[in-house]
Amino acid sequence: MPRWGMVIDISRCVGCYACTVACKVENGTPPGVWYAPVYEKEVGSYPTAKRLFLPTLCYHCKNPPCMKACPTRAISKREDGVVLVDPNKCCGSRACVAACPYGALTFVEEIKGEFGAELTPWEQARYPQNDGVGTVQKCTFCAHRIDQGNLEPACVQTCPTRCRIFGDLEDPGSEVSKLIREHNGTQARPEAGTDPSVFYLR
Amino acid sequence: MEPKPQNVWGAPHTSWFFAMGVGGALFINRALFGIELGRIFGMTVADLLSMILIAIGGLILIGDLGKPLRVLRALLNPRTSWISVGAIADFVFLVLAGLWVIADLEWQGARPFAGLPWAGNSPLGIAFQVIAGAAAFIVIVYPGLVLAASPSIPFWNTTLIPLQFLSFAFASALGLALIVALWLPVPPALLTAWASAEILLLAATLLLFLAHLLHGTTSHTTAKLSVDRLVKGELQGPFIWGTLVGGLLLPIFLALYASLAASPAPQLLAISALLTLPGNWLSKYTVIKAGSYAPFL
Numbered sequence: 221m222p223r224w225g226m227v228i229d230i231s232r233c234v235g236c237y238a239c240t241v242a243c244k245v246e247n248g249t250p251p252g253v254w255y256a257p258v259y260e261k262e263v264g265s266y267p268t269a270k271r272l273f274l275p276t277l278c279y280h281c282k283n284p285p286c287m288k289a290c291p292t293r294a295i296s297k298r299e300d301g302v303v304l305v306d307p308n309k310c311c312g313s314r315a316c317v318a319a320c321p322y323g324a325l326t327f328v329e330e331i332k333g334e335f336g337a338e339l340t341p342w343e344q345a346r347y348p349q350n351d352g353v354g355t356v357q358k359c360t361f362c363a364h365r366i367d368q369g370n371l372e373p374a375c376v377q378t379c380p381t382r383c384r385i386f387g388d389l390e391d392p393g394s395e396v397s398k399l400i401r402e403h404n405g406t407q408a409r410p411e412a413g414t415d416p417s418v419f420y421l422r
Numbered sequence: 423m424e425p426k427p428q429n430v431w432g433a434p435h436t437s438w439f440f441a442m443g444v445g446g447a448l449f450i451n452r453a454l455f456g457i458e459l460g461r462i463f464g465m466t467v468a469d470l471l472s473m474i475l476i477a478i479g480g481l482i483l484i485g486d487l488g489k490p491l492r493v494l495r496a497l498l499n500p501r502t503s504w505i506s507v508g509a510i511a512d513f514v515f516l517v518l519a520g521l522w523v524i525a526d527l528e529w530q531g532a533r534p535f536a537g538l539p540w541a542g543n544s545p546l547g548i549a550f551q552v553i554a555g556a557a558a559f560i561v562i563v564y565p566g567l568v569l570a571a572s573p574s575i576p577f578w579n580t581t582l583i584p585l586q587f588l589s590f591a592f593a594s595a596l597g598l599a600l601i602v603a604l605w606l607p608v609p610p611a612l613l614t615a616w617a618s619a620e621i622l623l624l625a626a627t628l629l630l631f632l633a634h635l636l637h638g639t640t641s642h643t644t645a646k647l648s649v650d651r652l653v654k655g656e657l658q659g660p661f662i663w664g665t666l667v668g669g670l671l672l673p674i675f676l677a678l679y680a681s682l683a684a685s686p687a688p689q690l691l692a693i694s695a696l697l698t699l700p701g702n703w704l705s706k707y708t709v710i711k712a713g714s715y716a717p718f719l
Binding site: 236237259261274285287288289290291292293310311312313314315317318319320321322323327328329346352353355356408409412414420 | 423426429489492493495496498502509572575
């Protein structure tokens with residue numbers, strides 16, 4: 221059984237936000253809900269100032285604290301390591317939001333149109349799929365795509381610089397495993413003991 | 423990446439934690455030390471008040487859920503979720519304490535439920551009290567354990583928080599006894615004993631807060647930021663003046679002053695006790711609001 225994971229090469233990210241937008245289109249997330257945000261920060265000062273970008277998503281941890289904190293068992297981890305929230309079981313306690321060290325979960329308080337109260341035709345078509353008001357949503361690693369066999373998550377497929385690479389962490393010959401091994405890939409907040417499936421290269 | 427203040431938990435959670443804590447401690451104080459706070463319709467006020475407070479805490483919890491009608495699902499994961507453990511304890515407490523208390527009901531000179539098998543000090547009645555007392559203990563500490571179990575927020579990630587919740591809950595519950603003592607005939611010796619216990623509990627709580635601040639300062643940079651927000655940031659007023667000074671130091675001083683007199687001054691003790699209640703609430707609110715997510719890279 222594979223353990224799906226991702227390598228994010230920070231040095232390749234140009235901050236185009238294509239991944240963020242591709243994710244939003246693919247998953248039809250309502251306003252305010254971003255499964256794959258990119259954080260940015262300015263460092264240094266002129267003439268050596270530069271802007272750093274940090275693409276993120278749910279890290280699909282091997283030991284997910286969100287799953288432990290959830291009182292309703294709405295969060296589960298599949299055999300392939302993908303961590304999912306079942307919106308039909310979530311009671312909206314937000315315990316998972318507080319427990320996640322990576323800010324990967326969002327509580328949906330309301331769903332309204334991106335351009336006002338009236339939903340656009342696209343929103344009307346997409347939001348009913350995400351009728352999750354009062355529940356928590358998060359990145360699914362595009363489970364609906366990877367379950368088809370040969371599709372990568374939308375953020376990976378869209379990235380123009382190949383900053384995001386997706387693959388099987390259990391397979392030592394996979395591109396992600398090689399990159400982690402050869403470039404000393406690091407996990408976010410390893411001291412939290414969550415063992416994320418997303419590794420960063422700097 | 424910078425530390426990010428959490429905004430998931432706030433005033434409703436504070437009220438939920440506060441009500442559950444004081445309610446649970448009232449029941450245990452009555453069961454272990456006989457602090458009944460009087461009787462109404464034959465039932466002890468302490469038991470009734472504890473059930474009311476825990477029910478209020480439960481209602482706040484349910485009202486805060488995104489999907490309140492799914493509350494019963496929150497009982498499904500006691501193996502790893504402290505909220506689940508607490509929700510089960512809430513239900514167990516309310517059912518068993520309710521059944522036990524109702525057996526004492528007096529109505530127009532009669533006790534209609536006196537024949538129930540758990541009435542009085544029957545073995546079943548004692549079993550009900552023991553189980554309800556254990557559930558009350560869980561109800562007091564589980565909110566603190568919810569926070570302490572969170573690896574995301576370093577300032578919360580310590581067992582000092584459930585200990586604070588425990589000691590402040592018992593101090594507040596005993597404080598209610600000191601307030602009620604204004605209207606009930608309490609022997610001076612007993613009042614002195616309550617005042618001494620109150621002073622010890624408040625002093626222990628103060629030490630736990632100081633230990634928490636010290637731990638936060640030395641354990642993690644993000645926890646240190648939380649400490650800074652409490653002692654010199656936007657939470658300074660409610661934490662320093664509301665909790666440490668108004669809710670702990672001043673009540674300790676007043677209770678000491680009142681109990682050192684030849685005969686304890688109940689009014690002063692009641693004022694001291696009254697101050698601990700907002701102090702308790704503010705302590706939880708400020709600790710919750712001070713929580714910040716550590717930068718993850």
